[in-house]
Amino acid sequence: MTQALILFLLTYVLLLALSKYRAYIALASAALFVILGILPLDRVFSAVDWNVILMIAGTMGTVSLFIDSKMPSLLADLILKRMPNVKWAIISLSLFASIISAFVDNVATVLMVAPVALTISKKLKISPVPSIIAIAISSNLQGAATLVGDTTSILLGGHAGMDFLDFFVYRGRPGLFWVVQAGALVSMFVLMLVFRKKKEKIDIRGRTVVKDYFPTVLLVGTIVLLILASFIPEGQKPAITNGLICVGLMVVGLIKEMIFSRNLSAVKRALCEIDYFTLLLLGGLFIVVSGIAEAGVVDAISELFVKLSGSNLFLMYTLIVWASVLFSAFIDNIPYVATMLPVVSGIAELMGTDPTILYFGLLVGATLGGNLTPIGASANITGLGILRRNCYEVSAGDFMKISVPFTLAAVMTGYVLIWFIWR
8 A cells, every 4th residue: 555655745846846757757656566566467447437438539630620610710700709808708608617517527528629729819819828728627616516517417417316407406405516607606706816816818700611510510419418318327228338429420521521521631630639648547536546546545544534523523524625635636527436435325324324415525525626736637638738749838837827816715605515515
């Protein structure tokens, strides 16, 4: 356990310090977990969440076609036409992303909305870094609002037997959706404060013409199918259902391009736009987190929680929320939530209490807490990957200037509301 913990901490220090080499660091660490015998070789494949990997890859390919169709440029024109300055343009994009992210995985949301931010930044000749960071953290926040908002919500729904409507009203009480909306409202005021100096005027003439709406149809189809798939009971669908949907629609788009263009250039361009660096980083992180779970680190933490709380529900709830914020700042929240759900169930059983308040505290802490650092959530990693491919390197410090006040405001709001509703 000590060996695994030291390797894990070293890995995350390097991930934060050496942003250009994150994928290689994660893969090297994953290899060490296997070589040192911490994670058995036969567990490596199952440790990777292939549903998430396929979902990201498929959506990236579809979004490439979406960008080529010039729809992001048209959306940018429509948004800019109604915004008085850059501050409101960034905030409107963040709200746009958060609304979509309540019904679509937050990684897919970043992939859809980030191209719009890039286009706006190019037209105004400003850095896209602040707007894409705001989009990523806003989409992360709304990921806990509905069953289909994020993989963490899907994990909770499967574990606790919750359906789509349970996120709105659960056992006669307000569900997570309303808690998240309150957090979103408070955090929007934080964004207004952070971007208060972005007062550059917007003066855009002309309007982009979109000649191919099929990629837009594919993205809308992705949203609809992901929502419909959420109603299928977990035991009656493949674990990679969402990934198959995203990849399947990407393939449909590529086939359509080949038929109409009669060449492979569009297909090659779409496949090249898939951020393999980000996919490798996530794959490595899944293996690393599985390694520390295998070593017993997570179980030791749960036992420590019970001892520290003294079987007091408020103290336990507080520990789970804020410890999840802390851990999710450095651990991708998808494998973290997958690991902690059974731990939380065990804690509730030991304490003889209903696990609902602990489940909700875990989801709010882990999903919103992932916004603290660049590597705390898949959407953050994806957003920074998009910036990196456009020649913008973002340090952890620059990211956290925006993410820390945003996250603390949202988490505190959720922490208070969940306790008063579900205590």
